[in-house]
């Protein structure tokens with residue numbers, strides 16, 4: 001799929017590259033253990049330092065939208081843009097695409113799991129319906 | 133006792149350029165049209181203007197904000213004491229709030245605040261062009277997943293709201309239908325042909341559940357609002373509009389950070405602040421001008437402002453029976469951004485002035501004395517205005 005890739009910086013690079021090992025990593029406070037996404041170099045809750053931390057990759061769909069509009073040449077529609085809530089922490093939301101999910105199955109609350117789409121050195125975390 | 137700064141500031145003039153899609157006039161000319169209209173409207177001349185600001189100041193290559201305060205200052209021949217503008221802060225209303233502070237602190241007496249857009253012209257030049265380079269800042273969390281418009285973010289809110297409260301497309305569509313009905317009565321609106329709820333339901337999906345008519349319309353145009361210290365406004369030929377209170381808030385939505393369950397906006401804090409600074413209550417409102425960059429934002433803002441209880445805005449607007457002219461709460465009486473055009477927040481402020489100065493013509497709300505204006509999708513600001 002055609003995608004505009006993100007600019008990398010030292011705070012966010014791990015998120016886009018962790019998928020090379022097939023894992024989802026999320027920024028986590030080393031002091032209060034809170035997960036923080038999008039990643040930040042300092043915990044807004046306690047001021048602690050942060051580091052990438054591996055998570056399960058399991059989530060539920062918090063909300064979604066089915067895009068029909070061909071915004072650009074080469075953009076295949078429809079596609080699903082969504083916010084998923086990772087199981088590790090309430091309101092720990094990751095924006096993503098839902099793939100391999102029939103429209104009639106798609107719903108808020110659906111259990112999903114991470115998968116990765118490689119583009120250049122990026123491994124975009126996408127989500128698909130969880131197996132059982 | 134502390135006096136809130138907004139209590140010492142008045143709206144003394146308001147002006148708007150002709151709307152275009154696209155316009156044959158330059159963005160700077162549109163800006164000057166609006167600014168001169170606002171100055172003249174107040175009974176002042178450019179020599180009286182000692183403060184100037186805009187939202188957000190010139191950014192990017194597109195038509196989002198093609199004109200800055202500096203070139204406007206030069207073209208109007210102003211020599212202001214204070215000039216400011218910021219892309220940061222409480223979005224559209226941020227410039228108004230800054231102007232209020234500048235006046236209340238004694239830096240200046242008459243501040244011109246303008247907002248110019250030339251997005252119709254820009255889109256004609258770059259239709260369907262793909263973005264180049266890497267996505268940065270807030271876009272880094274959305275563009276890689278082809279959330280290429282703010283529509284995608286607000287569609288998440290619409291879907292969650294629909295699901296949680298069993299709201300329907302027919303209910304949301306009332307916002308668009310109402311806007312067209314109002315725009316039909318506004319000579320400076322870009323889309324004036326009425327639509328029915330069936331037209332709405334037949335319109336194509338952009339990104340579910342948002343349809344074409346849920347999205348605002350790009351235009352070329354400019355609006356200017358003149359704010360004056362109450363002492364300086366006292367001598368003007370027409371009674372100015374009082375700023376009863378203001379509220380503001382900022383959240384993470386533009387930066388990929390969402391709180392709650394996608395059914396409330398950080399604008400809630402702006403609503404609380406607004407009502408904490410006045411003895412008035414939502415029951416005192418005669419009119420509401422509420423941001424409609426996307427229709428769902430209007431519903432969520434109505435709840436943030438306490439006009440409706442949580443989860444009840446959709447049923448409140450259904451059928452337009454409570455939001456039309458002559459109804460309990462006339463809403464977006466210019467046609468808003470959905471139908472009058474995306475003057476980007478400032479169209480709402482301008483329309484509030486038109487109504488409170490009793491010059492809104494066929495769409496005038498009789499005896500309108502109190503109007504709330506609320507703008508913003510990523511940053512939030514609200515004004516409670518009264519005459």
Ligand SMILES: [Zn+2]
Nearest residue numbers: 029032043046
């Ligand atoms: Zn912490």
